[in-house]
Amino acid sequence: MVAAARRLGSLLDDLAASRGDLLPWAPVVFALGIGAFFSASEEPGVASALLAAVGIAAGLVLRVRGAERWHVPAVALVLVLAGLLASMARTQMVAAPVLADRYYGPVTGRVVGIDRSFSDQVRLTLDDVTLNVVARSRTPERVRIALHGDDGFAAEPGQLVRLVAHLSPPDSPVEPGGFDFQRIAWYARLGAVGYTRDPVTILASAQRETDVWAFRARIALSRAMQSRMEGQAGAFAAALMTGDRSGVSRATTEALRDSNLSHLISISGLHMGLLTGFVFALCRYGLALVPPVALRLDTKKIAAIAALLAACFYLFLAGPSVATRRAFIMAAVMLSAVLLDRRALSLRSVAIAAMIVLGLEPESLVEPGFQMSFGATVALIVAFQHWKGIAHRVPSLLRPAVALCLSSLAAGTATAPIAAAHFNRIAEYGFVANLAAVPLMGLAVMPAGVIAGLLAPLGLAGPALWVMETGCRLILTIAETVAGLDGAVIPVPAPAASVMPLVSLGAIAIALSRARWLNLLGASGVALGLLSWSLAERPLVLVAAEGRLVGVMTERGRALSKETGASFVASSWLEADGDQAEQAEAYARKAFVGIRGKVSAGLGPFTLWHVTGKLAARRAEDLCRPGAIVVMEGYWHGGRPQCLLYDAQSLARTGALALGLDQSGRVQQLAARDLSGKRLWNDRALRAWRLDN
Template identity: 50%
Template sequence: MRMARRSLLQGLGALEHMMLVQRGHLLHWVPVCLAVGIGGFFALRFEPDMTQLAGAAGLALTLALIARRTGEAFRPIPVALVLMLAGALLAAVRSHSVAGPVLGWRYYGAVEGRVVALDRSGSDAVRVTLDRVVLERVSPARTPLRVRVSLHGQMQGIDPQPGMRVMTTAHLSPPGGPTEPGGFDFQRHAWFAKLGAVGYARVPLVGLELPQNDWSLATFRVRMAISAHVRAALPGDVGGFAAAVTTGDRSGISLAALEDLRASNTAHLLAISGLHMGLLSGFVLGLLRLVLAAIPGAALRLPARRIAAVGALIAATGYLALSGGNVATERAYVMAAVALVAVMLNRRAISLRAVAIAAIIVLVLRPEALLGPGFQMSFAATVALVAVFGWMRDGRVKTGPRWLQPVVGVLMSSAIAGLATAPIGAAHFNTISHYALLANLASVPLMGMLVVPAAVLAALLAPFGLDWIGLWLMGLGLRWILAVAEWVASLDGARSFVHGPGPWVLPLIAFGALVVILWQGRARWGGLTAMALGGLLWAGADRPAALIAEDGGIVGVMTTQGRALSKEKGAGFVAQNWLENDGDGVDQQNAAARWQGDIASRTKLATVGLGAGTVELVHLIGKTGLADFASCAPGQVVVVSVTPQVPLAGCDVYDPKRLRTTGAIALVQGRDGVHLRTARDVTGDRMWSGWAR
């Protein structure tokens, strides 16, 4: 007993010493604790009611009181729990604050609304987002706050303009759920974008009312006007690229150029993110300091550094407004603003403390951003860069002769950022660009030295009608970047594909990396264990033996050659997602050729599983397939793309009506046979789910 007590006291003493060592570094863990709470809220399979949320708030208050009475060494433990509960409550408040009606059925009819956003879909169709929506025969209480419509076909109607009130006849449906259980949840994404319905139109768009002097859309109109001006001065993909990096409008760049940028891992140059915001702020900061230094006496009498930081912050704020203020740009702006304010206060601008403050602000304002690849990749790259260069600075590590240090710095920055973001990019996009470092080394420096300064020059010369000079210089840099992307994408083995990870893989890798970077003392190397465990779970993850789309339109069965699809055409988005998550680089047509049997038949039969646990899966496509189907065999699972008028006796049938209650389905091979798992099983019943009852 005495020995056990002594061991316990020694353990508590060691823990107390370890916690005291963390003093001065605990702010870094605040966004981590908030993220744990936010992630826990979104991982729930049920929607907490007000009683449960009030209970969580009461528990947080109790823990806060306990923290006040806890010793300095162990006080961070209850504080961490308070922050986790605060993160969950922030996510709950945000979820309720954006609530709006979601269309509960398929709608066809007149759609009227005001244009508040313009972009392009994955099929290169123009997409309009409308608010102040009016739907035929739908009461205002059931009408979504926003709808998004893709304009297909030969459109002879008007060109949609910001703020214009338009009308068309469209097919609308509720936002779709995950394409497979555990996949990307578009329903949740649409909820926070206030999209209550999505669809398409094949008839011309009619203008009902010209844009009014609505200040809420003033920046949108300015953005689109600048975008049109830039694309007129720089036609083709170069103009589309220039419009994307200046106004955030990506509608002018072709799908081929986008694919090259993605294959070379330079697509991040399109998004107005931390790189662009940092380059712009840094250029303006340096330019203003040079101008002030050139004025006799100004540098001696005025706080030039602080004035330059104020000017850079104003420029960054204008860039935020001009870009449309999407989540990625807001995140980049917060990070740049924190650094510039630190300059004004004579604090170190680039530090882990500044990164932590930026992450706290973003998570408080938009907790849902945590789940997106933009937030994860941005902060992963920033934390890794600040940590590595901080260690080198503190250790006085030299990177060669003075004249060579800038080149080595660029090489190291690209390599560090690439390594930090590689697991996240592979997890979300299922691809690895093998020549990403080469492409970024050839492109990123030119973005900072030519493209961004040329954009600032164009803005300064625009009032005098000389902006073409800056745009011409900008075009030179962007042509080079597009050429590099095309060349790298054409190299053999430029890109490989990886299968999607399980739900615990990224959290484990991220937590392990944060422990290595943020924790003080030798225990930090324990984070490598968590990272290794995440890697092992990823490598050992099995893909489903069969997948069924949420509308029954397509089925995919895993074979020795890869996933075989039941259709050559149609349901392309679902098919592409399945193949990407499998780590399979083939297209839908080649995947359909793997199907054993007549691919042209409207009735498809496949065997799922091994041994005694096998299940026969039948896919009936359309009314023809349904009419040709005679009867079920025992143990068959029948998937029908149309709802039968007469129930199929003795069959386990999944038709569109039933699938609306389950979402997409995965058949998973287990030790005791094939198990069926639905999207609803994984995501649960949340306020954004919209499952049919």
């Protein structure tokens, strides 16, 4: 005990001595509190908030009045609890009504968003929503509707429209531990999603509301660019400059994703960095050509101010999406560092940007965009810190090429596990695709876009737009070529929930620490996380919420109970299995046999039945016998079931299910609700109480 106490005291003394170098760790510790909030099984209440506040006060007192060796632990305690409190506050602040049940009928609202759905349909986001027979206090603040029957409708920002739509609450995870759309929708204040097959009626043309000025400018510029550039090259260019992705087809999106170039179409740190970097260089070197100005003024700071203004305009134009705000904050912090005569690109500036992003939007922590942006940035900084020490050994003519390869390798290595965990795929040739495409973005596409914007008022944007269109066409050609190569995509099964925290914390320890023992601990965390990922087993049986689909794992992969229908659920399951099969291929594996609406599969000592359609209730009553597992689409109307029964009512309580067999042959069940917990975004009673109070 004495030896352990001495070692602890020595460690605290070392931390106290090096606390000036611990700033990069601040967002990591802050994120621990955010992670604790999102991993909780129940929504933290007032008591938790009070305890956290008391803990913060105690930490501050310890920091001010305690011994110096306790200063760092006190700050760490404050940061962890502050992360928890920030998450709680943000979750309460965004609270908005969520549709209680399915709805079919008239929907009236104002157009505040235009994009494309999973099925490649134009999709409208409406606010100021009115629903028939739904009280105003229970009407969602925002709804999102796919236009299945009117794909050619050219919506205008701010239009008041009316349509007849099928709406439902945001979907729960398609499997236990799967992607939680309910949580994403909660923070976006999206209270219902759905579709319409009927034409959209315009009730009022777009008004001059100030809150849609940016949206109107974005759509106008996007359509102007697409009118000057043909095909997907124009849609791609418009997405780069304005964030409007409604013209980008699903085929283009998949080609970019399969070639690891999807980050090019989402306005992120890369775009903001290229834009501000070009404006900074243009201003600085332009002013250097005017000797009286260059000799009297600090052109570097003038260029930084100009670049910051350009970043502000880009934020206004591209819209306040999470990725765009995050990119702006990173650029603003780095340009502010230039104004304050500090290093623009350093781990400290990245840490400050991360703290601002997480403080404003703690939910960003669990989103792939945040993880990939900051992971890539940290990897690049660390890589080029080492590059400085060896660059002189490389011939000067080769240094740009080697630096480009190093940057692609560092960023790709940092983001590959994150992309694999979220999207269940690794782009095998992504390194090559980025080597070819990113220089085109930096040297041609983004500079041409800026120049076109400057020359457009003079009517001289044509040549710059041609350069931009040519560059975009080349990037899309690279994406399609790479995506079409054999083995371009390596499917990866979904990891367990503990894998990415282990891998991420381990990688951060390696990147940020100079202590050898911490580097070894970090490497062990990464190795343990990857090992547990490789040994993970997928569920034997998956049951979709409401009983729409059932999937059984076989030697050839997961077999599905339906050839069509519930396509999003089917694709999500197969991707999470690391399986590239389409739904029809998975159905053809023939683990299920029977007639349409009544199929069965063997499951150890049980027979697993899936019954759907209008006759589901009657068929379920006939099949529900001892030794049977019956999954039915609809409600059970019989008495006490003699089988293990899952109907719409029971699945509404549990969400999607994962079923397995233990060593004695008994059925084991894991529900999506077991892992999602009782949170504001998924519990109707809890949410209603919050909104009523």
